[in-house]
Amino acid sequence: MSEVHNPAIVYISPAELVVHPKLIEIYGENEVRPALEKSISEKGILESLKVTARTGVNVVLAGKCRLQIARQLGISAVKVEFVESSSPEEDLKLVLDFNLHREGGKTHYQKFHEGQYWESVLRPQAKERQRESARRLNESKYSNLNTSIDESTSQLKKGKPVIREVSENLRISVGSYHKGKKVFEYISQLRDLQKFKAVVALEAEFNRSIDAAYKFVCNQDICDQVIDLIEADEIGSISDGIAWMRNGDRNPFRRFQVGQVYQFKKRLRTELEIVGRVIGITNEFVVFGLRNLVNMNLEIVNLRPRQIDAELQDEPSAEQRARILHLMEKFRDVFPVQVSLAELLKLPNLTDKEEVLLRMYESDVFEKTWEDYKSQMKAMEVSTNRKKGNVRAA
Helix, strand or coil: CCCCCCCCEEEECHHHEEECHHHHHHHCCCCCCHHHHHHHHHHCCCCCEEEECCCCCEEEEECHHHHHHHHHHCCCCEEEEECCCCCHHHHHHHHHHHCCCCCCCCCHHHHHHHHHHHHHHHHHHHHHHHHHHHHHHHHHCCCCCHHHHHHHHHHCCCCCCHHHHHHHHHCCCHHHHHHHHHHHHHHHHHHHCCCHHHHHHHHHHHHHCHHHHHHHHHCHHHHHHHHHHHHCCCCCCHHHHHHHHHHCCCCCCCCCCCCCEEEECCCCCCCEEEEEEEEEECCCCEEEEEEECCCCCEEEEEECHHHCCEEEECCCCHHHHHHHHHHHHHCCCCHHHHHHHHHHHCCCCCCHHHHHHHHHHHCHHHHHHHHHHHHHHHHHHHHHHHHHHHHHHC
């Protein structure tokens, strides 16, 4: 084994190096880095590996990929810089510090592995700052100097929130960090349950999109079933599972169709009618239109399929809906009429006043009024065009 008497940069055999286990845990044992491999094959290793010999073994703290590629290319000696470390905790800190802004990019999963570590380091520091601030404030109670109070109060503002500091270290937004943390924790739960196929699939989806993985994990109606399908080898990815659920027999949305009317077994709220019409289906919700019995207005309610305790009813307003659709076609160029008719279609049934409105639209009086209005507008348009023509002629 090569003897090293100082932390200067030296060249040693790759066989004399082992990789810190945290590097493998976070970044995986074998990464594919074609650009780095091309650079090393042409120019050699330009940046030294960071290594500690604290335990008598040369442990790589930064440079796992460079070492991996050197071994693949049969390079006999690699560039190494020995760094000082006094404990396993310091080894771990150096691993994260050296790899904080690692070139070649990191997956979202790797970033949140790092985030877990940064939170464990920064939270005790934040608590210590809070204790120190409290101590200073407590001391200031016995002082008549306002400047001392102001100085103590300012100490509370010096510490940056832990989540913000972690997200800045990882170079992602605070919102994305909150979402990603939920996904990362769920992946850890799947690993504890030894659902390793699901772990691989969800990690791939997480690396593709934090937002998409977060929405998937939050949608328990689909998430649990897709995880089971992946573990049963029926599908291989989250996107395939979602597609299956949306289109297959297991789709919890499958029994719902826009326009259907359901009677709930109990009122969703005391002021809402007990029946509602399906007016939309999104990736997460069945959207119901219900009448508010206090003000008689339409109210929109979003429900996940598992929240819907209701029975499908026969259409209560078939004749009225046919009339509404006919009027929408008749007055398709009258926007206000279109809007009012479209809102009527969202209600499970119509009141007497709404029936009167419907009849008014159907009446000869309304149609004649509208025809007169169109004639007047056409005459005004002709007059305006004539005046513009006269101006241009002059």
